[in-house]
Amino acid sequence: MSNSKQTERATPGSCETLLHILEALPGALFVIDGTEKIVYANASAQAMPGATPEALVGNSFWRGAPHLVNTTLYQAVRKARQTQEPTEVEYISPVTQNWLHVQLVPTAGGLVLHFHEKRALTRRQETSSPDEHLAADVLENMYVGVGFLTPEGILLDINEAPLADAQVRREEVIGQPFAQTPWWTFYPASQDQLRAAITRASRGETVRFETLVHPREGMDLHLEATITPHRDVDHHVEYLVYVGTDITARKRAEGEIRALIDAIPQLVWTGRPDGYVDFYNQRWRDYTGLSTEEVEGEGWMQCTYPEDRQRVLETWQRAVQTGRPYEAEQRLRHGTTGEYRWFLMQATPYTDAQGTILKYVGTCTDIHDKKQAEDEIRVLANAIPQIVWMMRPDGSCEYCNQRWRDYTNMTSEQSQGDGWLQAIHPDDQQRVLERWQRAVQTGRPYEAEQRLRHGTTREYRWFLVRGVPHRDDQGTILKWFGTATDIEEQKLTEEALRQSQERASVLMNSNIIGIFVDEGDRIVAANDTFLRMTGYTQEDLREGRMNWLHMTPPDYLDRTLEAHQELASKQSITPYEKEYVCKDGSRLPVLVGGVILQHHPSQAIGFVLDNTARKELEQRKDDFISMASHELRNPLATLKLQTILLHRQLARQGTLAPALSSMQTQINTLTRLVEDLLDVSKIQAGRLGYVQETVDLDALLREIVDTMQQTHPSHRILMRGAVQTNLLGDRDRLEQVFTNLISNAIKYSPGAETVEMDLSTSPESATIRVRDHGLGIPRELRDKIFDRFYRVTDPKQMAIPGLGMGLYIVSEIIKGHGGTITVDSDVGKGSTFTVTLPLKRDA
Structure with missing residues (x-):
């Protein structure tokens, strides 16, 4: 409307005309304001409930027209108010059971509702609530109290069961605040419970509670009530659904049970399936000094020791969630003394035939004395x-x-x-x-x-x-x-033993190493390899026919007895070579080692390697060396003689031949090598002979030093001390010993300037020490350098020519003279070889 136009005002005449028109309209017409109070009701609207205009106008529509109230209508009113658009619905009047068609038209600040009675349902887009048929089934067929409420608690609809209990008509309660209906007004506490539940439900919460109602004189019912909010598409609470289930019989049975429980001289309690603790017996109340009302729900926590509360509550909640029995230890405060005592809390779920938990029944047992003992x-x-x-x-x-x-x-x-x-x-x-x-x-x-x-x-x-x-x-x-x-x-230790046993098993089952266990002279156990090597059988072993002493040839007996003495003193034997006499009389070359068994010190275990192949190989090598040495000796002698003759002929002619001198030097070196090979061959064959003559040791050593000094001017050879004695021996062989030691000292100390020889004597022996300041020998290799053909594998020493025969020959010659040779050495600092020769020898 344009601002230029004047607002038309309604005159008394026009208002009367409008009222006549409204009165003449077919059907009931209601005008309600924003608070849903009746502003106007025409004659038809007044006739439907049989009310006067004064009884309608100014009152709530829902209370003034209960014969029209329905959930479908309530939803339509809310929709029209929210959308401000006309709408219409059809539904059955809960009082008259007639079909009603309602047109809803929004007005400024209110709503016009025009009702028409119909005989049949007209199919329209909006006819009823989506829950209409379900609600009808619930309302008419379930033996529970079911009602529909506005968020403010106005009763929109209710089924027949509670109406029959209260002996009231539907129109007497529809549109009334539910808390003011006959069921609730008798008990104010129950009324307050309901109001509080409606308030919570109108905020979107589903509320469950137990209460007591009084439908009529002489009837009290215990109800288990649930109020559930119903939301619209915008998630606003549209209306509330109330369900009240009669649990009077159950409560009566519980009362009887509680009377029985009160007589039990023990702390007993019960809880609902949701975990709400609803009863404590007299013994509990006497102990804690609290009433049942004070400890319902989680009120029992106030008499629980503070440090136990969280743990106990979580345990109880977990039991309720899983449906399992509950058990926890906690301290409870005595109501009079204020002291805390330990109790064992136990609860078992009580179920129906379908396994649904109906109740938890629990006990509290005093375990304070036991807990103190446990502490x-x-x-x-x-x-x-x-x-x-x-x-x-x-x-x-x-x-x-x-x-x-x-x-x-x-x-x-x-x-x-x-x-x-x-x-x-x-x-x-x-x-x-x-x-x-x-x-x-x-x-x-x-x-x-x-x-x-x-x-x-x-x-x-x-x-x-x-x-x-x-x-x-x-x-x-x-x-x-x-x-x-x-x-x-x-x-x-067990793992090490297991591994040791595995290794021992592998060793015992070896087809290479022979193993036996001896006790005294008798062999008491042996593996198959040792039996096969010696030709004996398991029966020979069991019958005690194997004796290492009898199996040892006479020429090896002394060495074997020496090895057993070493075993007794050191608990182990340095491996040595010997032979066994086999069962058939043949001789078997072997390498033998052994240790004492720690858990059985009277027994020793021996390890035997068949040495036949090595012995045969060594024999072949010795035979070859002996043959090659003899075969080389004659050509070398001839070559050396011819070289001497040639040298003399050229000297008479006054011609110098340096190449000839060099050739003579190489021939002499080759001759010494061949002689060493022959000596090795003789030593191995036991044929190295010694001349027995008196030797002036001081004169021999000075002669050797003078000769070596002339041939090796690179080093000064210092000789200190004297023995001033003669000894019985082979002068040439002794010369060979000390020439070799001084030669080695010079060869293996290329960066040094001196080689020292110290002489000393005692009444029994003469001692000669040859010291160099050269490369030195590692400690772990000192004993090996006297082995035949052995050379230290250090690259610096390998660069120095040699076959590893010199020290082997030296040690054998010294042994042949009844003496000893040892070495003391530090790598990089040099070596000292000490020779000790006896002055007197047994004939």
């Missing part, structure tokens, strides 16, 4: 330098001592229940858990080896864990007590 045990357990633990009868962990906490870095809370499994090696967890569960099920002692993780180092160590059940006089398990003992060293 004393725990103090003692904490003082024990070993891991100690306690488990409940169901196998869950209750306590681990300080030693466990120190080792695992786990708190008592972390170890509770199955928490202790966290400290066990993952590979052991399943095995340990199954064995522990089996022990709990059978009540038998528990024992298992398992690895536990150290809390700081994160390393695992082996522990032997044992547990035994503690029972009461009736044989019922009260606790499990256990220990965990560190067996890491034992496990390492």
Whole structure:
């Protein structure tokens, strides 16, 4: 409308005309304002409920026209008000059972509702609530109280069961605040419960509660009520659905049970399936000094020790969620003394035939004295330098001592229940858990080896864990007590023993190494390889026909007895060569070693390698060396003679031939090598002979030094001291010994300037030391340098020419003279060879 136009005002005449028109309209017409109060009702609207205009106008539409109230209409009114668009619906009047067609037209600040009665349902886009048919079924067929409320608590519809109980007509309560209906007004506490529940439900919460209602004189009903909000597409609460189930019989039975429970001289309580604790017996109330109302729900927490509350509440909630029995230990405060005592709280779910939990029935048993005894045990357990633990009868962990906490870095809370499994090696967890569960099920002692993780180092160590059940006089398990003992060293020993046994088994089954065990002279055990090598059988072994003393040839007896003396003193034998006499009389070359058995010191174990192949190879080598040496000796002698003659002829002619001199030097070197090879061959064959003559040792050594000084001007050879004595021996062979030692000293000290020879004597022997300042010999190789053809593998020493025969020949010659040779050396600092020769020898 344009601003230029004047607003037309309604005159008294025009208002009368409008009212006549409205009165003449067919059907009932209501005009309601924004608060849903009736502003106007025409004659038809007044006639429907049989009310005067004064009874309608100014009152709530829902209370003034109960015969029209319906959930479908309520939803349509809300929709028209929200959208401000006309709409229409059809539904059955809950009072007259007639079909009603309603047109809803928004006005400024209100709404016009025009009702028409119909005989049949007209198909329209909007006819009823989506829940209409379901609601009808619920309302008419279920033996419960079901109603529909506005968010403010106005009753929109209700089924027949509660109407019959209260003996009221539907129109008497429809449109009324539900809390002011006959069922609720008798008990103010119940009325307050309902109002509070409606308030919470109107905010979107589903509310459940138990209450007492009074439908009529002489009738009280216990109801289990639920109020559920119904939301529209915008998630706003559209209306509320109330369901009240009659639980009077159940409450009566519970009352009888409670009377019985009150007579029990023990603390007893009950809880609903949702965990709400609804009753405590007289014994509980006497102990705590609290009434049933004070401890309902979670009120019982106020008499629980503060440190126990969270743990106990979580345990109870977990039991309710899983439907399992509840058990927890907690401290309860005495209502008079204020002291706390320990109680064992236990509850079992009571179910119907379908397994639905109807009730929890629980008890509280005083275990204060037992807990004090356990505390004393725990103090003692904490003082024990070993891991100690306690488990409940169901196998869950209750306590681990300080030693466990120190080792695992786990708190008592972390170890509770199955928490202790966290400290066990993952590979052991399943095995340990199954064995522990089996022990709990059978009540038998528990024992298992398992690895536990150290809390700081994160390393695992082996522990032997044992547990035994503690029972009461009736044989019922009260606790499990256990220990965990560190067996890491034992496990390492067992593993080493197992590996040793495996190696021993491999060794015993070897087809290369012969093994026997002797006790005294008799061989008491042997592997098949040793029996095969010597030709004996297992029967010979069992009959005691194998004796190492009898199996040793006379020429090896002294060396064998010497080896057994070494075994007795050192617990082991340095491997040595010998021969055994086989069962058929043949002789078997072998290499023998042995050790004393530590667990049986009267027995020794011997290891035998067949030396036949090596002996044959050495013999062939010796034969070849002997043959080659003899074959080379004659051509070399001829060549040397011809070289001398040629040298003399050229000297007479006055011609110098340096090449000829060099050739003579090489021929002399070759001649010495051949002579050394012959000596080695003779030593191996035992044919190296010695001339027995008196030798002036001082004169011999000075002669050798003078000669070596002339041929090796690179080093000064210093000779200190004197022996001033003669000895019986082979002068040429002794000259060979000391020439070789001085030559070696010069060769192996290329960077030094001197070689020293020190002489000393005693009444029994003469001692000669040859010292160089050269390369030196590693400690672990000192004994090997006297072996035939052995040379140190160090690259610096390998660069120096030689075949490894010199020191072998030297040592054999010194042995032939009854003397000894030793070496003392440091790598990089030089070596000292010490020769000791006896002055007198037995004939």
